[in-house]
Amino acid sequence: MTPGEILLAEGRLETGWWGPGPEAAPTIVLLHEGLGSLGLWRDFPARLQAATGCGVFAFSRFGYGGSDPVPLPRPLDYMQREAREVLPQVLDTIGLRRGLLLGHSDGGSIAAIHAGSVQDFRVQGLVLLAPHFFTETAGLAAIAEARRRYEEGDLRARLARHHRDVDVAFRGWNGAWLDPGFPAAFDLLPDIAHIRVPVLAIQGEADPYGTAAQLQVLEREAYCPVEVLLLPGIGHTPQAEAPEAVLAAVREFSDRLFRPAE
Template sequence: MTPGEIRLPEGRLETGWWGPGPEAAPTLVLLHEGLGSLGLWRDFPARLAAATGCGVFAWSRFGYGGSDPVTLPRPFDYLRIEAQQVLPRVLDAIGLRRGILVGHSDGGSIAAIHAGTVPDGRMRGIVVMAPHFFTEPMGLAGVAATARRYEAGELRDRLARHHRHVDVAFRGWSDTWLHSGFPAFFDLRPDIAGIRLPVLAIQGVDDAYGTEEQLRVLEREAAGAVEVMLLPDVGHAPHAEAPTVVLEAVRGFAMRTFGPAAPG
């Protein structure tokens, strides 16, 4: 990884780059989950760059990893703010030319909002892994269970190794999702109806935060082609739990999307 940073008016973002730059190859842009960070992608970016021949770029969003914190509570529309206001400036800062957004969980939701609502001719497709488009009782129960683990201490200790402002990272996620007003507010179906790019949607059958209906609504609502992959015996992190399958799927999607001129 080549470490770096981006400075926006809101503060500093920590970044990482693997493989060729945007002038030499297409770029896969990684968007982490609601408790993720640059470092929590672990070896996935390096393996993705090797598998596809593309450059891979990732960063910690504000409030996560080594990036600057945010003020809590987060607004209910925090995912739209990331997709429509922050992400376009990050893509400009890295000089993106041709790209695919690859988002996990909250990051998948951000990728879908961006594809459905932000005109950007540089984007050629999106990959979403375990995305959220509306709340489900079982998913909210999963968030509540994770919050209890955090209060018990062990999860906080583990996350503190990856987040400079660990309580900001966790509370910004859990307090938003568990707010009594959030379920009525959170509905991304109008956003995803505008997606005209090809989509690869991946989810584990045993995901504790959402059912396959999250992908089925994307399949029904998006204007573009949606390829759905449901992985048995896999939970909320397909790229970590079934890396070989996911890497091959993303490699094939990238080759189909960028065409024969794509490296790798």
């Protein structure tokens, strides 16, 4: 990884780059989950770069990892703001020419919002890992259980190794999702109905934070081509729990997207 940083008006973002730059190859931009960071992708970016030949770029969003913190509470539309206001600045700053967005969990939702509401012809496809498009009762219960483990168990100590301000990272995510107004604020059906690029959506059947209904609504509402991969026995992090299956699917998807015209 080549470490770096981006300076925006809102503050500093920590970044990492694997493989060729945007002038030499398509770029896969990684968007992490609600408790993730640049470092918590672990070896996945390097393996993804090797599998696809694309450049891979990742960053910690504001409030996560080593990036600058944000004030709490987060607004209930924080993912919409990230997709429409911050992400376009990031893509401009790195000089994106063409590529795809690969988002996990919250990051998948952000990728879908961006593709459905921002006209950006550089983004030619989406890979969504365990994305959310609406709230589910079981998923909210799992988020409430995460709060209990954070306050009473060892979750805070484990996350603190990866975040400059662990309370901002956790409470910003957890507090927004468990706010009574969040289900009404988080309805991405209008966004996914306006996506106009191919989508690969991957989810584990044993994901406690979301069911296959998330993928079903994507297939039903999206106008664009949608491929779905449902992995038996896999939970919320398919890239870590079933890396070979995920890498193979993303490699095939990216090959089709970026194959030179014959």
